[in-house]
Amino acid sequence: MSRATMNLTGARVVAPRLSHVSWLLLAVALAAGFGLPGVVASVLVLTLLTQAVIGGMLAVGVGFLIRQNGVVSFGHAAWYGVSAYCFGLLLRHEVLPAELALVLALAVPTLTAFLLGLVIVRVPGVAFSMLTLAVGQAFHEFSMKAQGLTNGDDGFAIPLPDTLFGLPIAAVQQPETMFVLCWSLLALVIFGLYVTVRSPFGRLTEAIRENEERARFIGYRTVLPRAATYAISAFVAALAGLLFALYNGFVSPEVLHWSLSGSALIMAVIGGSRLLWGPALGAVIFFFLKDLAGNLTEHWPAMIGVTVIVVTVLMPAGIAGTLAELAGRLLRRTGGRA
Amino acid sequence: MANALLIQVLNGLVYGGLLFIVSVGLVLIFGLRRVVNFAHGSLFMIGAYVGFSIATVAGFWAGVLGAAVVLAVAGVLLDVSVFRPLRRQDPIATVLVTFGLLLILEDLAHTVWGKDTHTLPLPEMLAGSVDILGQPFPAYRLMVIAVAAAVGVGLALWLRFSRVGLFVRASSIDPVTTAVQGVNTDRVSALVVAVGTGLAGLSGTIAAPLLALSPSMGGSILIESFIVVVVGGLGSFSGALIAALAIGQIHNLGIIYVPWAATMVPFLLMVAVLVWRPTGFAGSHV
Numbered sequence: 094m095s096r097a098t099m100n101l102t103g104a105r106v107v108a109p110r111l112s113h114v115s116w117l118l119l120a121v122a123l124a125a126g127f128g129l130p131g132v133v134a135s136v137l138v139l140t141l142l143t144q145a146v147i148g149g150m151l152a153v154g155v156g157f158l159i160r161q162n163g164v165v166s167f168g169h170a171a172w173y174g175v176s177a178y179c180f181g182l183l184l185r186h187e188v189l190p191a192e193l194a195l196v197l198a199l200a201v202p203t204l205t206a207f208l209l210g211l212v213i214v215r216v217p218g219v220a221f222s223m224l225t226l227a228v229g230q231a232f233h234e235f236s237m238k239a240q241g242l243t244n245g246d247d248g249f250a251i252p253l254p255d256t257l258f259g260l261p262i263a264a265v266q267q268p269e270t271m272f273v274l275c276w277s278l279l280a281l282v283i284f285g286l287y288v289t290v291r292s293p294f295g296r297l298t299e300a301i302r303e304n305e306e307r308a309r310f311i312g313y314r315t316v317l318p319r320a321a322t323y324a325i326s327a328f329v330a331a332l333a334g335l336l337f338a339l340y341n342g343f344v345s346p347e348v349l350h351w352s353l354s355g356s357a358l359i360m361a362v363i364g365g366s367r368l369l370w371g372p373a374l375g376a377v378i379f380f381f382l383k384d385l386a387g388n389l390t391e392h393w394p395a396m397i398g399v400t401v402i403v404v405t406v407l408m409p410a411g412i413a414g415t416l417a418e419l420a421g422r423l424l425r426r427t428g429g430r431a
Numbered sequence: 432m433a434n435a436l437l438i439q440v441l442n443g444l445v446y447g448g449l450l451f452i453v454s455v456g457l458v459l460i461f462g463l464r465r466v467v468n469f470a471h472g473s474l475f476m477i478g479a480y481v482g483f484s485i486a487t488v489a490g491f492w493a494g495v496l497g498a499a500v501v502l503a504v505a506g507v508l509l510d511v512s513v514f515r516p517l518r519r520q521d522p523i524a525t526v527l528v529t530f531g532l533l534l535i536l537e538d539l540a541h542t543v544w545g546k547d548t549h550t551l552p553l554p555e556m557l558a559g560s561v562d563i564l565g566q567p568f569p570a571y572r573l574m575v576i577a578v579a580a581a582v583g584v585g586l587a588l589w590l591r592f593s594r595v596g597l598f599v600r601a602s603s604i605d606p607v608t609t610a611v612q613g614v615n616t617d618r619v620s621a622l623v624v625a626v627g628t629g630l631a632g633l634s635g636t637i638a639a640p641l642l643a644l645s646p647s648m649g650g651s652i653l654i655e656s657f658i659v660v661v662v663g664g665l666g667s668f669s670g671a672l673i674a675a676l677a678i679g680q681i682h683n684l685g686i687i688y689v690p691w692a693a694t695m696v697p698f699l700l701m702v703a704v705l706v707w708r709p710t711g712f713a714g715s716h717v
Binding site: 213218228231238239362402 | 467534537539653657691
């Protein structure tokens with residue numbers, strides 16, 4: 094163990110210091126979150142945005158795993174759902190006060206994912222995707238079968254307390270305030286992931302992603318960093334699941350179903366996972382397209398299927414990646430003239 | 432008691448046999464193309480519906496044959512339009528594209544056959560039951576076991592003794608060297624993918640009288656066959672056979688003796704095997 098941690102800290106890659114621009118971007122993102130509910134008058138749009146931001150958080154977790162480990166998870170709903178169930182069950186059976194339940198709802202899925210990660214990250218590429226799908230579905234099956242604990246198929250309403258950390262509970266159930274909370278957390282998560290990616294740990298996982306064998310030859314343990322990356326991405330998914338549970342006050346096996354994992358992956362693919370915020374953009378596009386399609390056609394699944402194929406084949410970097418590339422080209426051109 | 436157990440073992444063989452026919456299609460495709468077809472379960476589902484439609488007009492056996500042929504043709508199209516163009520890219524691209532296909536195929540089934548579940552009646556000839564050691568056992572289920580055995584033996588002989596079989600085995604060990612030796616892997620691949628998807632169609636129709644037909648039936652069989660393929664070792668024919676039969680038995684005995692945990696047991700088995708051997712029982716060759 095100590096050798097592994099030594100190797101982690103021993104990765105003396107010179108990580109560039111965070112620029113002022115990144116702090117500025119974080120501040121702008123946070124300010125925009127606080128400002129938006131004032132500008133958007135429609136409660137309907139704000140509700141949709143809140144859902145999109147929660148979905149976006151899950152997608153950011155999936156995208157981070159693709160970016161840092163180079164593997165695709167088809168089962169991230171597991172961590173989203175375990176978090177929501179954990180929170181709900183602890184309150185339902187009156188085991189702990191809500192504040193502690195909140196902490197456990199984040200810790201349990203993250204630790205479980207880390208332990209599971211130690212086993213499954215050793216499985217190469219495509220088989221990893223198949224495995225995550227199967228593992229995710231195992232959690233779903235459990236939530237359906239454990240009637241006594243989870244009330245099975247029907248799910249249950251979470252008995253939320255009147256106040257949470259001294260704030261009235263209504264704050265997390267109304268879109269005006271919940272949107273600001275979710276948005277701020279999303280901005281902080283993306284910023285945190287950005288810091289992680291640029292740290293020695295981030296550089297090491299990228300090296301392992303590019304060539305695990307070589308990283309091992311140089312002397313790094315490769316399983317531990319990959320499992321840690323998996324756990325981080327599970328933590329982000331768990332945070333999304335917790336926000337969902339707070340906002341909806343209800344959990345059912347749907348939050349563990351593989352179609353949710355699939356949707357999150359679709360968001361990450363559409364947005365593009367090379368940039369950390371790509372999956373979040375993908376989520377916003379996904380939710381608004383879904384809303385639009387709902388009014389026009391019944392063939393939403395086929396539409397999204399076609400979109401996934403088109404983006405995968407024609408735009409492997411996703412919409413965010415393509416936008417960033419265009420912006421970069423534009424900057425270089427104007428920069429060249431100046 | 433012993434007789435009752437025998438019946439349970441036979442029931443496990445029925446399920447294991449079906450799983451084997453579906454999984455072996457995945458194995459063949461992986462062996463040649465090094466990709467996993469996430470739409471495989473949907474092809475099973477479409478096969479069941481196509482078989483159902485043909486069977487209601489022209490009889491059960493025409494349905495089985497028709498579904499296999501239609502899905503084999505679909506397999507050639509899939510190879511030419513998806514696997515071949517994407518072969519130089521990351522296998523993940525193929526996974527995502529076939530995942531997109533999965534969504535499209537489910538929507539297609541919704542549109543063509545509706546949301547209600549259908550049931551394909553048993554063929555009259557096999558509607559009765561057979562006495563096995565004094566216990567009645569449905570004749571149809573025996574037929575399913577026989578078909579699975581026939582598919583297994585047929586494929587084993589084909590892989591072992593035919594020219595194409597030799598190419599398939601060679602390709603599953605090293606596709607590049609095989610191509611260098613002058614084997615047209617693209618043509619072999621179209622054939623092998625067609626066999627794999629044709630088997631998905633066949634098993635879909637055969638399973639139709641035992642399951643309720645619904646557009647979402649592809650999802651659960653996909654996950655179960657993934658477990659089989661991962662446990663058996665990606666691309667391993669014999670590994671898939673052993674894993675499918677084992678999971679068939681475990682699934683069935685689990686339902687009787689530990690009903691609350693039955694669906695979890697295959698997952699636990701999978702994790703256990705992977706802790707022990709990350710590449711599955713049999714490594715990764717056909």
